[in-house]
Amino acid sequence: MKLDLLHTLNAERAARRAVVVVTDTEAGTQRLVKAADVAKDPLAEVLDKRLRMAKSGMEETAQGRMFLTVHVPSPQLVITGAVHISQTLAPLGQMLDYDVTIVDPRTAFATPERFPGVKVLAEWPDAALPPLNVDHYTAFVALTHDPKIDDPALMHALSRDCFYIGALGSRKTHGRRLERLKAQGVSDAALARIHAPIGLAIGAVSPAEIAVSIMAEITMRLRVKQDKAEAA
Amino acid sequence: MLGRDEDILKAAEDWSKAGRGVALATVVETWGSAPRPVGSNLVIDEEGNFLGSVSGGCVEGAVVTEAIDVIESGKPKTLEFGVADETAWKVGLSCGGTIRVYVEKVS
Numbered sequence: 326m327k328l329d330l331l332h333t334l335n336a337e338r339a340a341r342r343a344v345v346v347v348t349d350t351e352a353g354t355q356r357l358v359k360a361a362d363v364a365k366d367p368l369a370e371v372l373d374k375r376l377r378m379a380k381s382g383m384e385e386t387a388q389g390r391m392f393l394t395v396h397v398p399s400p401q402l403v404i405t406g407a408v409h410i411s412q413t414l415a416p417l418g419q420m421l422d423y424d425v426t427i428v429d430p431r432t433a434f435a436t437p438e439r440f441p442g443v444k445v446l447a448e449w450p451d452a453a454l455p456p457l458n459v460d461h462y463t464a465f466v467a468l469t470h471d472p473k474i475d476d477p478a479l480m481h482a483l484s485r486d487c488f489y490i491g492a493l494g495s496r497k498t499h500g501r502r503l504e505r506l507k508a509q510g511v512s513d514a515a516l517a518r519i520h521a522p523i524g525l526a527i528g529a530v531s532p533a534e535i536a537v538s539i540m541a542e543i544t545m546r547l548r549v550k551q552d553k554a555e556a557a
Numbered sequence: 558m559l560g561r562d563e564d565i566l567k568a569a570e571d572w573s574k575a576g577r578g579v580a581l582a583t584v585v586e587t588w589g590s591a592p593r594p595v596g597s598n599l600v601i602d603e604e605g606n607f608l609g610s611v612s613g614g615c616v617e618g619a620v621v622t623e624a625i626d627v628i629e630s631g632k633p634k635t636l637e638f639g640v641a642d643e644t645a646w647k648v649g650l651s652c653g654g655t656i657r658v659y660v661e662k663v664s
Contacts, residue, residue: 326581326663331570338566350585350659353633381596383586392585392659394596 330357334396341398341460345372348392377548398462399424400488400547403454405478406468407434407445410493413536414466415443421540423464428453430474450478464489464543466523470498476505483515489546491520491539520546565609569600569663578603579663580624584611585635589654603628611658612638624660633661 330346334357337344343360347368363372371384372393379397383390402418404411407429418425419442426444429435435447446453459465465482466489467475475492479502482490494502499521506516524538525545566581573579582599584591592613599609599617601624611620616638627634636658 326569326661328570328573328663331566331573331581331663335567335570348659348661350633350635353661355661381594383595392583394583 409532
């Protein structure tokens with residue numbers, strides 16, 4: 326591996342950007358493809374699939390057998406609302422290898438006793454979210470039901486291009502939320518990215534079941550190609 | 558897995574920049590029950606110091622020896638190891654597997 330390629334690879338990873346190294350192990354040649362350049366690459370289809378699966382491996386390609394080393398940042402899950410659903414959603418996310426953070430300024434909710442082993446920030450989103458480096462490899466979930474907390478957090482998540490954004494609430498509640506966010510200047514295209522009602526339709530009743538439906542929807546958004554996910 | 562590999566690749570860069578001869582070994586294929594997944598890395602310097610793992614202990618010794626050759630020659634190599642059942646048991650692995658490891662010089 327050329328030192329400059331290794332340097333670029335490490336720099337991309339430090340910046341939490343996905344990258345694939347394509348190696349011809351027979352010829353000993355190698356190149357690096359940044360996630361942003363995948364679409365125009367001759368191996369676009371297979372690179373895209375590998376990135377979504379976060380899986381390195383050997384591939385038969387038109388240019389011969391290539392080893393693809395896939396580097397994808399570890400995903401994080403950011404939740405507003407230290408609520409009952411979060412008590413299941415946070416450990417569930419951790420089991421699925423997400424770095425989980427809960428944000429809730431209501432100190433009666435945001436207690437370590439209710440969330441053992443989870444990072445809980447008893448702060449308002451405008452203070453708590455910017456240092457979290459919310460980015461494309463972040464799933465954001467708004468669960469407080471309180472517009473003062475959820476709305477600014479949703480606007481932050483939309484501005485950071487999170488791969489998943491979901492918000493709790495009935496269609497009616499969500500309709501009012503969309504009107505409020507629109508009045509704040511959020512575009513229709515951005516608003517369409519919010520999953521609401523939140524979670525896959527598995528008939529979830531209890532808070533824990535709703536957490537499972539949310540985590541399933543996040544997983545689908547992470548792993549399934551966009552157009553197929555929308556058809557589901 | 559990614560966290561560990563990240564440190565290894567950073568070490569590979571740091572060691573190389575410090576003027577050490579460095580090779581990077583990567584698990585490129587596995588069959589059967591392999592202890593470390595495809596993409597796992599081991600970084601080796603010309604004195605045989607290493608960081609990371611490609612097999613959880615079974616074949617690191619052999620990879621390090623080959624890596625020192627690769628650092629000298631500059632030519633990449635693909636190594637194949639069958640982890641015999643008996644050896645596997647001794648080092649605490651569940652059962653035998655085969656792994657292919659690509660070793661390249663960092664330069």
